Amino acid sequence: MSSALHRKNASLRPQALVHGGGVSDSLTLTPIGFIRTGKQVKFQARHQPVDGAEECNVLELLPGVNFDQALQDVAGFDRVWLLWWFHRNETWRPLVLPPRGPSRRRGVFATRSPHRPNPLGMTPVRLLGVEGRRLLLGACDLVEGTPVFDVKPYVPAYDAFPEAKAGWIDEVDALVNAPPRFTVNFASLAEEQAEWLRVEHQVDFTARLQELLSRDPTPHRTRRIRKRPSGGFEIGCGAWRATFTVTAEIVTVTALETGYPLRFLIREGYEAVPDREAQLAFLTRWPETAPE
Ligand SMILES: C[S@@+](CC[C@H](N)C(=O)[O-])C[C@H]1O[C@@H](n2cnc3c(N)ncnc32)[C@H](O)[C@@H]1O
Incomplete structure (x- = not known):
């Protein structure tokens, strides 16, 4: 674990947001741990975790802050959400070009792009085991050493809405599932x-x-x-x-x-x-x- 990284906080770059009312409401987040995925460069990480991919990633929570206690009862969940920091990104863009589909920019809030004003990622991952302060996790889309801010249980009754429309992503899926043209x-x-x-x-x-x-x-x-x-x-x-x-x-x-x-x-x-x-x-x- 890099202690320099640990000290860094996730506050925004100056160009990131302009506050209207003069009051700057900000939140300083400190990672609870760092993930080991072995993926050193961004293109090695998946765009989203793919179920069935055989992977074991390890989230190591920091010592000395009772995180082992905080993990009590977590083992009963099949999946957990990770809330994390796109710490390798410096800037954000209001319009981004998604990797799939036609070459068309979309509003960043309609995408899962890493280039966000608050560089927060969220990933539901399969929980393979809990060993002390270590969470053993299945496929995920984080690079090696990514700081993680929070872990929450994935609860299908709250978190899954399979019938929900997915806007432009549904359109791209239809194109991608059509027979190839070339x-x-x-x-x-x-x-x-x-x-x-x-x-x-x-x-x-x-x-x-x-x-x-x-x-x-x-x-x-x-x-x-x-x-x-x-x-x-x-x-x-x-x-x-x-x-x-x-x-x-x-x-x-x-x-x-x-x-x-x-x-x-x-x-x-x-x-x-x-x-x-x-x-x-x-x-x-x-x-x-x-x-x-
Ligand atoms: C498309 S984003 C989706 C992230 C998350 N599932 C979400 O929806 O918020 C996943 C991509 O982020 C990039 N990435 C992973 N870890 C990162 C990090 N620590 N800093 C910046 N980019 C990262 C990788 O290129 C990966 O393919």
Whole structure:
């Protein structure tokens, strides 16, 4: 646990809110603990927890403040809510671009985006066990070391309304569940690279590329698709990238690339970059694909 982090509070950045009445009503929150998820970078964390994913994350509550007592009776619940701090974000935006669906910004209060005026996250997680001050938790969407402010029981009778409308998210779900519009092919170089990564390094992101590109290959910031100045497009996929072209309704993945340039991969402090060894080996094998 970082004590510097513990001392930090979650108050807003000056640009975050303007109070009308001159009275600034604020609340200083202190984390009750920090979660261990092993996900060092944001793209490794899920957008929302997915049930059935085999994961065990550990929330360690702080010692010396009777939190073990506060956890009494919690073990009987299947799920708990975590209320937590998007502590890796600095700013907020009134309009945000959700990762799913068409490239269209939505009001932040109509989304679960991390870029909020009060950077608070809420996640219902499966409770696997309670050991002293440690909560063993199932799948969640928090990165390693995220400060947690509160734990509350998930009570289906209060918290679940499966028939409730979900606005633009229902519309996006309908689009996502429609048959894909684009056919995705791999050119021979991309095919060879994918096979090499699969066999030599057990890295395979081709299914994810298929899924994303067959639905909508148009540029999109949070889906990490952009037009390349040199022609064609690229998409970021975890720690990797792929270049592709689009002709009518056919997407051709032309090559794979590492997401990180060599100078980062060999720099001290970057040891935890996902697939680092595989990326270094890839750059030795295909040095011409190195990103700037
Ligand atoms: C879309 S948000 C949803 C969070 C929460 N379930 C909610 O609805 O409030 C989940 C994303 O937040 C990001 N994230 C996770 N932990 C974070 C942290 N400590 N600081 C900033 N961003 C974080 C990750 O990119 C993750 O995919």
